[in-house]
Amino acid sequence: MDFTISEFNLVSHVLTLGYAVMAASLIFFILTIKTNLPKYRMSSILSVVVMVSALLLLFEQQNQWVEAFGPEGTGNFSNGFRYLNWLIDVPMLLIQILFVVGIAGAAFKKYLTQFATFGVLMILTGYVGQFYEPGTEAADLVMWLVWGAVSTVFYIFVLVLITRVIKEGKANMAKSKALPLFAFILPLFYVSWTIYPIAYVMPLLPDLEFALVSQQVLYTIADIASKAIYGVILQFVSSILSQEQGYEEV
Numbered sequence: 001m002d003f004t005i006s007e008f009n010l011v012s013h014v015l016t017l018g019y020a021v022m023a024a025s026l027i028f029f030i031l032t033i034k035t036n037l038p039k040y041r042m043s044s045i046l047s048v049v050v051m052v053s054a055l056l057l058l059f060e061q062q063n064q065w066v067e068a069f070g071p072e073g074t075g076n077f078s079n080g081f082r083y084l085n086w087l088i089d090v091p092m093l094l095i096q097i098l099f100v101v102g103i104a105g106a107a108f109k110k111y112l113t114q115f116a117t118f119g120v121l122m123i124l125t126g127y128v129g130q131f132y133e134p135g136t137e138a139a140d141l142v143m144w145l146v147w148g149a150v151s152t153v154f155y156i157f158v159l160v161l162i163t164r165v166i167k168e169g170k171a172n173m174a175k176s177k178a179l180p181l182f183a184f185i186l187p188l189f190y191v192s193w194t195i196y197p198i199a200y201v202m203p204l205l206p207d208l209e210f211a212l213v214s215q216q217v218l219y220t221i222a223d224i225a226s227k228a229i230y231g232v233i234l235q236f237v238s239s240i241l242s243q244e245q246g247y248e249e250v
């Protein structure tokens, strides 16, 4: 791989921005937890779990970029750390919204199991697939696309479930001032989560350097939107709902 200095620097800056946003958001979620009623606080706690995991794994991803393509680069770079991060974060992000929507009891257990199962299978099959990415040692176009397609099937299950959960949330918040903010989560979710499979297939482009730079930029945009912005919205929705239920921060 032959990156120009600008390409190398751009990816390095973007990866650093990624973990800096996770660090800043981590502080935000800790400091704002008390603006919420206790029943909503598990959402903030799960945001904290997501931020710590992303912070550490994205930091490692940035180190690997420098080791691979820096002045004494080894050329050994993969997105493996990201997949390990998603393995933790995907189930957490899907489960955290259940606390804000107010889904409890048997329905909570059902969603939790389905979210965790489909989320983990989506990431694991994608993880297997990325080993066959064009330009890598084990490059195999067919295997790469087939595993990507299997992962997409699980992704569609996730989309169906989250659409259902958000619909229930909208019904529960019909009379709340939080409704417009909460309603923003569905388009945010669809756009930010769909950037991941788009980034996955970027190496279909003929210019592999350009493809890999774009892939890192896209993954970072998706990470900031699906983890940090999503978490901040859920935090504000929870604090509006808490105020409407008569809660005042002590």
Ligand code: RET
Residues within 6 Å of the ligand: 085, 086, 089, 090, 093, 122, 123, 125, 126, 127, 129, 147, 148, 149, 151, 152, 155, 193, 194, 196, 197, 200, 223, 226, 227
């Ligand atoms: C893969 C493989 C190719 C097919 C599909 C994928 C979907 C990935 C998604 C990842 C979401 C990650 C999130 C992480 C936040 O921490 C695995 C790239 C469909 C949707 C939200």
